[in-house]
Amino acid sequence: MNTTSNSIFSLNDSYVKQFQDHLLTWYDENKRTLPWRENQDPYRVWVSEIMLQQTRVDTVIPYFERFTQLFPTLQDLAYADEEKVLKAWEGLGYYSRVRNLQTAVKEVCESYGGKVPNTPKEIAGLKGVGPYTAGAILSIAYGIPEPAVDGNVMRVLSRILLIEEDISKPKTRVLFEKAVRELISHEDPSSFNQALMELGALICTPKSPACLLCPMRELCRGFESGRQAELPVKLGKTKVRKAKMTAGVLLNHDGEILIHKRPSEGLLANMWEFPNTEYVGEHKDAEIEALVGYVQEQTNFGAVVEEKAGYIEHVFSHLKWEIQIWQGKIESEDDLEQLPADWKWVRVDELENYPFPVSHQKIILLIKEALIV
């Protein structure tokens, strides 16, 4: 047996075996019952992994239940109307995830006979499937010993192995993948990868980790040196740009509201919204002028703004919208049916049929509470 150092992490066979035993035993006794753990259906595993990207488990659970009920199989999703798919994702954020997912399952139907591929190269080639998700599907659905390195894994391993590389650097992930390749159980790669993440979620949390409850404590170099709270090293900055927005709830003669479908790329792609634009200036004249000008440009309609209907703030990961909301109407003798593509007149009770981002759901709430429509 090789009992000497066999890696850049100085992991000998004995350490690796203990690592696996402690981790897998703890996982077996403490893992949560989650809807995507009911079986190993690659499609369901895939959906869950996409939903869980940058999103909390508690948030995902109801979405996963509803989504898999609406689209039980890969084929159901592949052939579904994109609007229905976005509606099922409404409120979950990062909407390109689900459009990429649908693109990818179509690809699986066309190129892989409807069966999710099980090789790293093929699966990583699918839209929206990066290094983490590829490893997660391969290990969890197919039992293949590939690393699945997410934020949890980097946090947990940075502490246990005392790795001080900056985890905000993309290159650092590769280092952790090397570590996982040396540690991963070949008997149960699925449980091993999930256990690392589960430990990160339940014990080895970002702030004040529960080291006294941790099954890995005696194997943890971070704990041993009392430096677990300093890890992982994560540099980088958070700057949120503020944008002053003006939005309109604009009615036609039939009391219908004007809405717009956003472009297919960029922020909130393909989601619906009320006509809005960024403005410069301090006073209400600037807000009204910007809004009316935007509507004129886009639809060729003349809007008449009547009164302030409210104010809403909405914070994105990288942007803050400060939205002034105006109520008004479209004054046009022209044929109101001549709407440009991606614009629509809808009744209040029809709004629920369209996918709106949360920022504009707040406007819908204002309409239902305050406006007479």
Added chain:
DNA sequence: CACGCGTGGAA
């Protein structure tokens, strides 16, 4: 590589 891309929870 750096940045854009949502949302709601926790401290």
Added chain:
DNA sequence: TTTCCAAGCGT
């Protein structure tokens, strides 16, 4: 209230 996120990926 402010900060930092939470099972990342595309460009």
